[in-house]
Amino acid sequence: MILKIKGKNQIQGELDIYGAKNSAVSIIPAAILCDGIVTIRNIPDISDVRIMLEILTDIGYDVTFNNHIVTIKKNKKPSWVIKNTKATSLRGSYYFYGAMLSQFKKVSSFLPGGCKLGSRPIDYHLEVFKSLNCSYKIKDNIITIKTRKLKASIINLPYPSVGATINAILASCKAKGTTYITNYAREPEVIDTINFLKSMGSIIKITSDRLEITGVKRLHPTDYTIICDRIEAGSYLLMGCIKKFKYLTVNNVDASLLTSVLDVILKIGGRYEITNNSITVFPPEVVKAINLETGPYPGFPTDLAQVLTVILLQDEATSSITEKIFSDRFSHIYELSKMKANITLDGATYQITGGSKLTKADMEASDLRGAFSLVCASLLVNAFSTISNIEVIFRGYNDFFNNLDKLKLNYSIIE
Ligand code: EPU
Numbered sequence: 001m002i003l004k005i006k007g008k009n010q011i012q013g014e015l016d017i018y019g020a021k022n023s024a025v026s027i028i029p030a031a032i033l034c035d036g037i038v039t040i041r042n043i044p045d046i047s048d049v050r051i052m053l054e055i056l057t058d059i060g061y062d063v064t065f066n067n068h069i070v071t072i073k074k075n076k077k078p079s080w081v082i083k084n085t086k087a088t089s090l091r092g093s094y095y096f097y098g099a100m101l102s103q104f105k106k107v108s109s110f111l112p113g114g115c116k117l118g119s120r121p122i123d124y125h126l127e128v129f130k131s132l133n134c135s136y137k138i139k140d141n142i143i144t145i146k147t148r149k150l151k152a153s154i155i156n157l158p159y160p161s162v163g164a165t166i167n168a169i170l171a172s173c174k175a176k177g178t179t180y181i182t183n184y185a186r187e188p189e190v191i192d193t194i195n196f197l198k199s200m201g202s203i204i205k206i207t208s209d210r211l212e213i214t215g216v217k218r219l220h221p222t223d224y225t226i227i228c229d230r231i232e233a234g235s236y237l238l239m240g241c242i243k244k245f246k247y248l249t250v251n252n253v254d255a256s257l258l259t260s261v262l263d264v265i266l267k268i269g270g271r272y273e274i275t276n277n278s279i280t281v282f283p284p285e286v287v288k289a290i291n292l293e294t295g296p297y298p299g300f301p302t303d304l305a306q307v308l309t310v311i312l313l314q315d316e317a318t319s320s321i322t323e324k325i326f327s328d329r330f331s332h333i334y335e336l337s338k339m340k341a342n343i344t345l346d347g348a349t350y351q352i353t354g355g356s357k358l359t360k361a362d363m364e365a366s367d368l369r370g371a372f373s374l375v376c377a378s379l380l381v382n383a384f385s386t387i388s389n390i391e392v393i394f395r396g397y398n399d400f401f402n403n404l405d406k407l408k409l410n411y412s413i414i415e
Pocket of ligand 1: 159
């Protein structure tokens with residue numbers, strides 16, 4: 001699918017933000033830990049979520065998904081084998097490992113995929129499972145993990161990995177004894193997953209230096225609403241810093257989760273107003289340079305570095321971004337060079353020199369956040385650019401084309 005899109009002056013509008021993708025993809029498999037009905041609200045309608053629900057259905061759950069509400073109920077003896085090859089297409093499928101180990105003591109699945117952002121090993125996850133008394137084997141892209149009995153452990157993560165923290169929590173919720181996890185990831189989606197598990201009766205204590213999880217035998221039904229997608233909200237807030245915007249409002253957001261992004265918006269010369277659950281952003285008159293590093297929460301999210309790059313192209317000034325989380329999250333640089341953007345990459349740091357005249361271009365999206373950044377870049381030029389493989393954006397942006405309509409943008413889709 002190709003998106004043909006161009007910029008125009010005086011763009012304005014407001015958009016609704018839904019629940020966090022990275023909460024949804026861990027909370028959906030976490031529902032396996034309950035024997036009764038689980039209701040989860042504010043679930044984004046995105047392809048990663050659809051795949052997680054499809055896998056859950058395949059292994060023996062009754063699943064409904066309407067109006068952003070998911071219900072999940074076991075309907076027969078579930079299978080511990082995931083045969084759906086779509087598990088290889090996203091990262092979050094590995095949360096079935098922790099959840100199914102907790103519930104069935106065994107799991108077999110494909111290795112996870114996800115956006116290509118450099119090497120993305122799962123060694124921390126495997127160490128976590130080993131320390132909780134599991135053994136595993138990997139053959140032909142299929143992993144099988146088993147345990148006789150999950151045993152509580154002391155886990156010191158080598159890095160505060162989001163995925164390894166969540167898998168450690170999922171796998172220890174029903175393990176005998178108390179598991180301690182130090183150097184854990186503090187991303188809001190991790191805390192959201194913990195709050196969901198607590199709403200089903202898990203005993204989890206969060207202290208400043210560790211998580212303490214005391215295993216319980218059973219978890220009870222729950223009705224839980226997940227947090228807003230701070231990355232979706234942050235993406236649109238940065239889009240609103242394109243100088244062709246008059247303003248852009250995002251609704252249904254929790255501004256306290258967006259502090260690092262709002263700080264950056266002020267530093268580059270933009271403004272914002274917060275009212276109740278909405279944030280309105282006003283673009284800078286002249287974009288100021290910034291030098292920043294991406295970092296684990298509450299640092300500036302790696303997921304927003306690509307769209308920030310585009311915003312920094314608008315005025316004459318040289319900024320730098322250092323990518324500290326992933327080894328190769330730079331696909332946008334090559335694509336933006338087709339528009340004659342002046343960006344140079346040296347190791348993990350790229351320098352962005354704004355102010356040069358950008359041209360329309362034919363670009364290709366290869367990862368979710370990169371795709372969003374290419375849409376923003378196309379809006380900088382009042383002539384049609386094209387972005388092929390645009391469907392990758394449906395992995396994480398709810399109602400994306402509808403949102404373009406709400407902003408009255410000029411675009412068409414070539415199937
Ligand atoms: N890492 C390892 N070994 C492991 C696990 C991670 O070396 O076993 C490394 C990774 O290669 C990476 C770093 O540790 O260099 C951080 O990875 P982390 O595990 O924290 O990230 P993730 O769980 O793979 C999640 C989000 C990403 C988000 C990152 C960082 C999900 C499904 N994905 O990935 O979201 O960028 O945390 O916040 O939760 C996105 O939404 O576009 C996206 C990529």
